[in-house]
Amino acid sequence: MNRWWDYWRAVGGRISWDRSLLRGLWVVPWLYGRSERRPSARPGSIAFYPQPGLPWYTLPLAMRRTAIRQTRDLKSADAVMMFDDRTRSDLTPPDVSGRLLNLRATDISKQHVGDVFRRVFGYDVSVDPCVHIGPMVEKADVNGVHDGRIVTGPLETAQPGQSYQRLVESVIRPGVTEDLRCVCVGGKVAVIFRKEKAAHQRFSTVYLETTLCEANTVLSAQEQAQVAAFCHAMGLDFGSIDILRDHAGDGRIYIVDVNKTCMPVLSMAVGELDRALGLIGAAVEDLVLGPAVEA
Incomplete structure (x- = not known):
C-alpha cells in the first residue's frame, strides 16, 4: 500500500x-x-x-x-x-x-537536452530569447507540462523556469504538423510513433492520426547514429525522445524532448x-x- x-x-x-x-x-x-x-x-x-x-x-x-x-x-x-x-x-x-x-539519465530538462543535442548534432535547437529575432517556442523547462507556445523574439527578459527553442516547421501539409516519438532501447530506435497534429494544436496531446513506423523509413542511417550518440550522452538506456523534422526549412531533425518514464501513445489503434x-x-x-x- x-x-x-x-x-x-x-x-x-x-x-x-x-x-x-x-x-x-x-x-x-x-x-x-x-x-x-x-x-x-x-x-x-x-x-x-x-x-x-x-x-x-x-x-x-x-x-x-x-x-x-x-x-x-x-x-x-x-x-x-x-x-x-x-x-x-x-x-x-x-x-x-x-x-x-x-x-x-539524471537531467532531462529542456536546457540540458538542448546542450547535449548541440554537442552531438553540431547545431542548435535552443535559442537565446533575448537575442533571437522572430518566432520561437517558449515552454517549461521541466518534464511533462505540455505548455508550449509561440512567442516572438527578442524578449526583454527570459521568463523564469522557461526554456526557449527554435520553432521547427514540421508542417507536412497545410495546417498539419508531424511529431516523431521514438522509443529508444540501448541507443537504438525500436519503434517510431508518427503523430499528426493540427498546426494550431502542435503543442497539445490531441492527434489527428498516429501511425507506427520503423526507424529506417523515417530516419537516415546517419541520423540513427546521431540519435544513438545522443542517447549515450544523455545516459538514456531506455526512454522516448521527441523529434521534429524541419520540412519547411533545412530538412534536418531536432530533438526537442526526452522522457525516461514514457507511457504508450494511447490514441492509436490498439492492434498497432x-x-x-x-x-x-x-x-x-x-x-x-x-x-x-x-x-
Missing part, C-alpha cells in the same frame, strides 16, 4: 487528464490482459527503483510480451531500472548485482499499439539478456 501511496504522492499532481489518458482506462487493461510471454531458455528480470513499474508505462507493458519478468528484489534482478519521473534526479544508486539502467509493444519488448530482451555494453 505504501508503494502505491508514495507513487501517487510523487506523480499524481503532474498527470493531465486529457482524452488520450481517459482512453487508456480501457486500452491499458486490454493490452495487459492479452499479452503473451515468449518462451526463453533463460528468462530475465527487471526491478524498478524508486518508483514502481506500473502497467500504464511503456516498459512494463512491453515486458509482458517477453521472457523478462518484473521483480521487487533489487539484488536478484538481471537489471534495475532507475525509474524516477522528476526532471532532475539525485538518487543514490541501490546496491545491486545486475545492470543499472538509466543510471546516468500491441505490435509496437512487442517490438519494444524484443529490444528490451536484447538489452537485458545480451552482453553488457560499456556505458
Whole structure:
C-alpha cells in the first residue's frame, strides 16, 4: 500500500487528464490482459527503483510480451531500472548485482537536452530569447507540462523556469504538423510513433492520426547514429525522445524532448499499439539478456 501511496504522492499532481489518458482506462487493461510471454531458455528480470513499474508505462507493458519478468528484489534482478519521473534526479544508486539502467539519465530538462543535442548534432535547437529575432517556442523547462507556445523574439527578459527553442516547421501539409516519438532501447530506435497534429494544436496531446513506423523509413542511417550518440550522452538506456523534422526549412531533425518514464501513445489503434509493444519488448530482451555494453 505504501508503494502505491508514495507513487501517487510523487506523480499524481503532474498527470493531465486529457482524452488520450481517459482512453487508456480501457486500452491499458486490454493490452495487459492479452499479452503473451515468449518462451526463453533463460528468462530475465527487471526491478524498478524508486518508483514502481506500473502497467500504464511503456516498459512494463512491453515486458509482458517477453521472457523478462518484473521483480521487487533489487539484488536478484538481471537489471534495475532507475525509474524516477522528476526532471532532475539525485538518487543514490541501490546496491545491486545486475545492470543499472538509466543510471546516468539524471537531467532531462529542456536546457540540458538542448546542450547535449548541440554537442552531438553540431547545431542548435535552443535559442537565446533575448537575442533571437522572430518566432520561437517558449515552454517549461521541466518534464511533462505540455505548455508550449509561440512567442516572438527578442524578449526583454527570459521568463523564469522557461526554456526557449527554435520553432521547427514540421508542417507536412497545410495546417498539419508531424511529431516523431521514438522509443529508444540501448541507443537504438525500436519503434517510431508518427503523430499528426493540427498546426494550431502542435503543442497539445490531441492527434489527428498516429501511425507506427520503423526507424529506417523515417530516419537516415546517419541520423540513427546521431540519435544513438545522443542517447549515450544523455545516459538514456531506455526512454522516448521527441523529434521534429524541419520540412519547411533545412530538412534536418531536432530533438526537442526526452522522457525516461514514457507511457504508450494511447490514441492509436490498439492492434498497432500491441505490435509496437512487442517490438519494444524484443529490444528490451536484447538489452537485458545480451552482453553488457560499456556505458
